[in-house]
Amino acid sequence: MDKMLNIALPKGRLGEKVYAMFAEAGFPCPQILENSRKLIFENPEAGVRYFWVKPSDVAIYVERGAADVGVAGKDILLEYRPEVYELLDMKCGACRMAVAAPKGYQDDRIRTLRVATKFTEIAKDYYASLGRDIELIHLNGSIELAPILGLSDVIVDIVETGTTLKENNLEVISTIVPITARLIANRASYKFRKREIMKLQEGLSALVSAE
Amino acid sequence: MTFDYSILDDTERITFALRELYLSRGYSRYKMSKFEEYDLYARHKDFLVSDAVITFTDTNGKLLALKPDVTLSIIKNNQDEPEGVRKLCYNENVYRVSKGTNSFKELMQMGLECMGAVDGACISEVLQLAAETLKVLSTSFVLEVSDLDILSAFTEDLTEDSAEMSGILRCIQEKNFHGLTELLEKNGTSREKTDALIAVLRTAGSPEEVLPKLETLCAGVPRAAEAVERLEEALGVFWGTPFLPSVEIDLSSAADMNYYNGVVFRGYIDGVPESVLSGGQYDVLMRKMGRKSGAIGFAVYLDLLERITLPEE
Numbered sequence: 001m002d003k004m005l006n007i008a009l010p011k012g013r014l015g016e017k018v019y020a021m022f023a024e025a026g027f028p029c030p031q032i033l034e035n036s037r038k039l040i041f042e043n044p045e046a047g048v049r050y051f052w053v054k055p056s057d058v059a060i061y062v063e064r065g066a067a068d069v070g071v072a073g074k075d076i077l078l079e080y081r082p083e084v085y086e087l088l089d090m091k092c093g094a095c096r097m098a099v100a101a102p103k104g105y106q107d108d109r110i111r112t113l114r115v116a117t118k119f120t121e122i123a124k125d126y127y128a129s130l131g132r133d134i135e136l137i138h139l140n141g142s143i144e145l146a147p148i149l150g151l152s153d154v155i156v157d158i159v160e161t162g163t164t165l166k167e168n169n170l171e172v173i174s175t176i177v178p179i180t181a182r183l184i185a186n187r188a189s190y191k192f193r194k195r196e197i198m199k200l201q202e203g204l205s206a207l208v209s210a211e
Numbered sequence: 212m213t214f215d216y217s218i219l220d221d222t223e224r225i226t227f228a229l230r231e232l233y234l235s236r237g238y239s240r241y242k243m244s245k246f247e248e249y250d251l252y253a254r255h256k257d258f259l260v261s262d263a264v265i266t267f268t269d270t271n272g273k274l275l276a277l278k279p280d281v282t283l284s285i286i287k288n289n290q291d292e293p294e295g296v297r298k299l300c301y302n303e304n305v306y307r308v309s310k311g312t313n314s315f316k317e318l319m320q321m322g323l324e325c326m327g328a329v330d331g332a333c334i335s336e337v338l339q340l341a342a343e344t345l346k347v348l349s350t351s352f353v354l355e356v357s358d359l360d361i362l363s364a365f366t367e368d369l370t371e372d373s374a375e376m377s378g379i380l381r382c383i384q385e386k387n388f389h390g391l392t393e394l395l396e397k398n399g400t401s402r403e404k405t406d407a408l409i410a411v412l413r414t415a416g417s418p419e420e421v422l423p424k425l426e427t428l429c430a431g432v433p434r435a436a437e438a439v440e441r442l443e444e445a446l447g448v449f450w451g452t453p454f455l456p457s458v459e460i461d462l463s464s465a466a467d468m469n470y471y472n473g474v475v476f477r478g479y480i481d482g483v484p485e486s487v488l489s490g491g492q493y494d495v496l497m498r499k500m501g502r503k504s505g506a507i508g509f510a511v512y513l514d515l516l517e518r519i520t521l522p523e524e
Binding site for chain 2: 064085086089186187189191
């Protein structure tokens with residue numbers, strides 16, 4: 001029986017930072033730091049197996065049990081609503097989900113608002129809570145382009161520093177929700193690998209509160 | 212007629228093994244029609260796992276639906292049992308939207324229901340049958356038991372707003388205690404109340420460990436203390452049996468309190484990423500459907516077992 005703890009990490013800067021925290025919490029796997037094209041890294045002594053996946057896919061790997069635990073942004077959890085345990089706010093990778101529009105934009109409540117976004121569920125929930133009728137335009141990237149070309153009135157997107165918005169003459173008009181990375185776990189794995197997952201959770205929690 | 216048992220596929224073997232188990236405990240088979248009037252589901256939409264239903268018009272113009280659920284039909288077709296308990300088991304196909312594909316699927320579901328004067332002994336029996344069912348499916352399983360009466364004693368006066376309440380319940384089910392703290396801080400719940408709730412939710416684990424802790428934590432809340440006592444009595448059936456290490460109390464495993472109450476539970480088996488069995492007491496649903504008696508039952512989702520290897524025997 002495979003008894004290693006499978007951990008899905010988001011590819012990229014956030015994933016590297018998160019790995020360092022996992023290693024410090026007692027789940028090291030040094031070969032992950034070697035620059036290679038490998039996708040899976042194992043450390044049998046520590047009983048862990050890491051793999052890098054696209055950040056938006058982490059929740060799917062965890063929900064379907066291919067990974068026991070993983071780290072995903074709150075944006076992904078709100079958008080896909082996976083049935084997983086959200087065990088810890090890792091307080092890193094901070095940004096916010098926001099509505100942005102061209103500078104000087106005035107909302108006209110008489111017309112249906114056209115909203116371009118990658119996060120259709122979040123946008124839908126947000127405008128439903130305001131009782132606002134919208135037309136959703138789902139885009140996969142370069143969302144900032146939409147209002148400039150008149151494809152949409154506003155966009156709903158992740159804002160980190162706001163530089164991209166500024167350079168394209170856009171500004172945040174309201175913040176929907178602050179976003180950070182979260183430790184998530186598969187519900188069945190949590191039952192069968194409880195000891196390891198609790199150890200990880202407690203280790204990470206100590207690191208997060210020490211910061 | 213005799214035949215070689217090896218020709219049975221896994222689903223058939225499970226179906227027969229479970230049917231034998233339920234019949235041997237005095238449950239009688241219940242067979243129902245494939246269709247039901249759509250109205251039944253429209254009235255109890257939130258009880259369904261997914262609210263999409265396949266509908267069609269019957270020759271007389273009535274709107275019918277392919278069953279998305281079995282429990283509602285059983286309640287509808289059975290009158291109150293004035294004395295004793297009516298015990299039924301079933302094996303039915305249901306039609307639901309599967310989350311992954313977002314299209315309708317035919318799923319095989321097996322389960323049992325007890326309706327009537329459901330007492331502690333009856334709850335114990337159903338819990339034991341749930342554990343035995345899981346044992347048929349896998350040598351490594353967990354039966355996660357929760358009690359909504361304990362949970363509701365700590366959550367009932369947190370908010371009047373139903374949207375806020377469902378947010379709170381969602382956090383509870385996700386073990387998202389940081390999110391829960393944030394939500395309750397925002398709505399002005401006192402720190403002590405929040406801490407008391409989270410302390411209760413955090414005491415997950417084996418009954419020997421958790422029950423004494425819960426007794427201490429619930430000492431000041433009479434409704435919760437009573438419920439802990441009842442839960443202890445119900446779980447007594449596992450004491451001194453080989454099932455005990457596989458039973459776990461986890462109060463974060465909540466179900467919809469508009470339908471369920473008291474003891475609720477889920478079953479997990481190693482190798483399947485979601486719960487394969489779920490059930491509990493649903494007196495609240497019985498009231499909504501005009502029945503006076505109590506009820507408890509559970510269902511096993513056989514479609515989730517496709518990818519696992521069954522234990523021998």
